[in-house]
Amino acid sequence: MFKNYGPLCAAVYELTKPIGSELNGDITYYLERLEGRHGPILEAGVGTGRMLIPLLEEGFQVDGVDLSADMLEKCSQACHQRHLTANLIQADLATMALGNCYDTIIMPTASFSLLPSEETAYQVLTNFFDHLVPKGRLIIDLDLPFYPEIGEVSTTTYSIDKKTGITLEQKTLAIDWFHQHIVTYLKYEKWTEGSLIATELQDMTMRWYGLSEFKLMLEKVGFESITLSADYDYLAPP
Known part of the structure; x- marks a missing residue:
């Protein structure tokens, strides 16, 4: 009955989040956090390439993974138009086995909040941990809850x-x-x-996740040296 992240969703995503567009300064923040990191990067939930392409243009080596073939097709087209090369992979984040380990894994745009259950979230975090090199870095966006009217x-x-x-x-x-x-x-x-x-x-x-709750989830998986930052201001208290 449902088609999640199909061609019409991808078309609207491309219109509302064009390549290189900043969401409250997030691309600038990620570039700052990636400064000095020289190993390969994986963007999880790469979508149509809004963030991946600016990272490629800055000289980073970035792979992109997404479950949606329609999103990846638009990302591939955008890379081709700009004469950029990226390894784009269609896979489920909970079960992917890419055969590579990365220096950094990023998941911007609060895409982590779209994982449907706590069980899936743990599976994805564990898979991220397994795809990182020793002392690798994970950067994730989270959204705080909003309260719409039921039936609105x-x-x-x-x-x-x-x-x-x-x-x-x-x-x-x-x-x-x-x-x-x-x-x-x-x-x-x-x-x-x-x-x-x-x-x-x-x-x-x-x-949505409580901040202490999410920190405990990360620690349970095996992550260390966890920091929290608000509104793309590094170490600003939430």
């Missing part, structure tokens, strides 16, 4: 050209305080000259 519906329109556009309808279905997640349904519709030509339904779960 919003619709946004995105123009592709003069004849074609995509509407996105979002409806919040549930907030589960015990399991710490919000469930939202997204309906993408592609229109050409008033005629509906494609529809895509997505079931999105957004999880």
